[in-house]
Structure formats: structure tokens, C-alpha cells
Amino acid sequence: AQKITQTQPGMFVQEKEAVTLDCTYDTSDPSYGLFWYKQPSSGEMIFLIYQGSYDQQNATEGRYSLNFQKARKSANLVISASQLGDSAMYFCAMRPGGSEKLVFGKGTKLTVNP
């Protein structure tokens, strides 16, 4: 069975600083995809970044980058130059290969302080 673990219930960061949100996963599938979503208080899940299990390079999308360590089964999200609008819940999710289903972690609440 697939499982996503996010061990940080809450994180605080100063505006303009970088922050790392942790995610570890458990799967026996050789092929899988890892996703990060942002959920503001409005409720909508917003896709941020994707990392495939066979990708050789860490994914980057603007201020978001993914620190993918396959041997450790970790996929940490790095947000650079934090902005007040980054305050939200962040969810790590996995999609096993051949499946369309997403398995989510419990999330991390990020608060950006001015």
C-alpha cells in the first residue's frame, strides 16, 4: 500500500526567506509520480510541482523546487523567497504508476510572517 508522511504539522518562515517542507513516501512500485499541492483557506487544491520516479533531475517551477532523494524516499518542497501569499496548507501526494488515483499526506500549514 502507498503512504505519504508529512511530519511537520506547521511551519513558520519570514517573508523573503526560503523554507523546506518535508515529505516521505512508501511504495513498492518502481514507477510513480510525486505531486505537491497548495490549499489556501478558500479550499481549492492548486497544483504546484511534479516529480517522476525516473526523472534524473529535481523538478523546478518558478520559486518551487523539489528535493528528490529516491533512495531515502523523500520529496521535499523548497519554496524560495517566501511571500505572504504563500501562507496555506501544503500537501504532498503520490500517484502510483498505472493508476490515476492520488494518495495524499496530512499536510503542513505554512505561515509566512512579514
Place this chain on the structure above:
Amino acid sequence: EAEVAQSPRYKITEKSQAVAFWCDPISGHATLYWYRQILGQGPELLVQFQDESVVDDSQLPKDRFSAERLKGVDSTLKIQPAELGDSAMYLCASSLAGLAGRETQYFGPGTRLLVL
């Protein structure tokens, strides 16, 4: 930009009453998902449709929950009777069929349900 639409955004009901949520996916998306998100948790899949057919409803409490997508476009999720433990956010998502690689699901704004 195309979006997934959901209504209502908020619903307050008393236990034992019936409630229904509606979702209209992004045009052309064959796959539709209903998730339940309990406060402090990540979303959990309730049911997945491919066009009008149910692909996965293994986590749907079928004694009280039902879902349909009659014409393969919009969908309705119903709870009857509602229980206190059903208080949660109900999220709808849609995607192209046969997701692969970085293709992802697109989520609607959700319906927040409070059962009193």
C-alpha cells in the same frame, strides 16, 4: 481559464437529513473524482468515474453515500442520512483520461459540509 465548478460552497444540515453536492468538470475531462477531506487531514478518494462508469468506489460508504454521473459530464454526490461524522470538505476534481507523467487532476473549490 477552465475550472471545475462545485455547488453549494457551504452547506449546513441536521443529522438524518439528506444532502447533495454538484460538480461540473472541465470540459473534455473524461475522469471525475470525488474526495472527502476531514479537518486536519489530506483528501481521500471516495469515488472515481470514467465517463459515466464508476471506476473505483472502494472507499465510498455505500450504505449512505451515492454518486452518479448519468451523462458522463456533471456529477452529483448524495448523503442520506447525514451523520455528524460526515462534516468535512467535499472536493471534486477532473482530469483527462489515462493520466500519465505530470498530467494532474484539477480541483474545484469544494463544498464545506457541517452536520449539526
